[in-house]
Amino acid sequence: MERILVTGAGAVSAAGVDLAANFANLFSDELHLLPSPTLFPVEFRMPVFEFSGFGLNADLLPQQRTLALAELALKDALAGAGLDPAGLRNSQTGVCLGTTVACTLNDLPFYADFRAGKWSGGASLARYLGGDLAANFAKELNLSGPVMTIANACSSGANALGTALSWLRSGRCTRVIAGGSDELNLIPYCGFNALQVMSPEPCCPFARKRQGLTLGEGAGILILETETSARERGVSGVPLLSYGCAADAWHLTGPHPDGMGLERAIRQALASAELEAGEVDYINAHGTGTRDNDRVEALVFERVFGSGAIFSSTKYFTGHTLGAAGALEAAFCVEGIRRGEFPGNPSCVDPDPELPVFPEREKIPYRGGAVLSTSMAFGGNCAALIFGSEIRK
């Protein structure tokens, strides 16, 4: 089976305007955190990670911002892959993107007017109907491959990468633009608060004092192509070796207490890549900072990888970017493989003693083995992506 390579990766988040800036920030002490959102008026204050960077107008309306974040990350990814957007025209390039915000009509001011009988001209509805992320990319770049937008809550980005892998392996196309994007939005801000899983302090995954997640926004876009395609273009790439996905079937908002779904996803990915657990150098954990998620992940890591499991969560620097998270973190894995090191969890000064394994606090050298990225979502969806060492041109 031909290998599938990540030839370019882009990332946009509060931690940086592109992948290089994001990655550098993961090793710093800087937290680009705000005490509460500035993008929309709020009635309560919880810290959030907002993106602030060139090319993004603060006046962008709901859904426009998600697309704009994705486009910034796409530009970064295409540049990294050495691809000219004009050169993709009519090519067999697929698009698979994950999101949560962009697939719902959640414009509160528009709806308030609507309820009051004020017909505002339908612009909000038109924006929603025209806001399919993947379809927008495909139209903008004039692509001829398969197109799909996935709405699987917090694993959407990872699921999009897994879908891209399936498309490429089945020969439906030779290249896929895949990833995820989500803007900071009032609805999840209020929703997660209602569920009482938001932290009043910056999230500290796996720490004893962790109180929940901190919302963020961003986009992660990866360019995946067959090794043949990469070789023909004379570019290097990081192999996406495998993808595992399983359902917990336990609770709509909480993981299975024994992590059954996550374990199955990880073992599927290992089996598909023909790897033993000991061949995994590093795990980028979902690590949201909620009591349940972190406990279950640590449990599963210990069970699958033993007491020496090496992992960290990057959400301390980016927040939980929902539909973008799995893709953003995949981009970090790819960049870490290329640069030879991965970030630690500096916020985990006092790890939760009830966890069987603790994350690394300091940076982690890459030893040339496999790298795993895990994602877990509402609905019990669990995803695992495994990357391999870079194949140079």
Add this chain to the structure above:
Amino acid sequence: MKLCGIGIIGPFGRGRDACRRALTGDGAQTAGELGGIPAKTVPDDLLETKELKSGARRADRLTRMFLAAATDAVNEAGLDGDERMACGLLLASAFGSHVLSFRFLDDLLDFGMESPSPTSFSHSVNNAPLFYVSQRLGIMGPNQAVCGFDASFASAFGLAECWLETGECRHVLLLAGDELGKVMLQMAEKYCRGGSGVPWGEGAVAFVFKTDHGVNDEASAQLDQDTESVDGLADLFGRTMMASAFAFALKQIELNGGSNG
């Protein structure tokens, strides 16, 4: 890939037999209304059964439609426990759980940002119905909700083919459907006029596909059919963005007959 189970629920009722009766003009639902706007809706008594409410007390109408169709399809396919555990699960919906989304917005406007219902929020995510289907039927393989308006079903159908071809699973349960809600219906009436006076409608279909190592292009070939040429589609389901899914189901039922009793 080969089709080995179908479930269907719509304004005409639930199951293949109800569908076939409606196609012959016997039992088809006459147009009702929702919020004063003509609409074809799934009868409430079909969704308020003990079977559908058990273990899914908080599930919304859309989820129960999917549960009904999925249960029938999986039973018809005769999947055993191991097969269900490894079965893939896909959901295609043009608008997802929009009724609950607007209910959440109502809470924000009526009670303030600190007092909305957490249940409305968690159930409004697009993949919430997948959870209930997964839990109720023991379907625990790869699962995804696809959103792409009227392109959702074709996308999900293509992915089901892909999963079976690449061996990610040996069975896939593909759900497709949409529900009507007063808000979206009012918006549709206001901003999306046309459609020859056909009322908007709702419903859900479910298909169980399995790997077929023989040559079998029938399933994907029929997906390409022009939905407007499928008799009875508008009568049974009304106007909907999931027409391609419902058309595919009707064609299969026409070919293979009734049951799901």
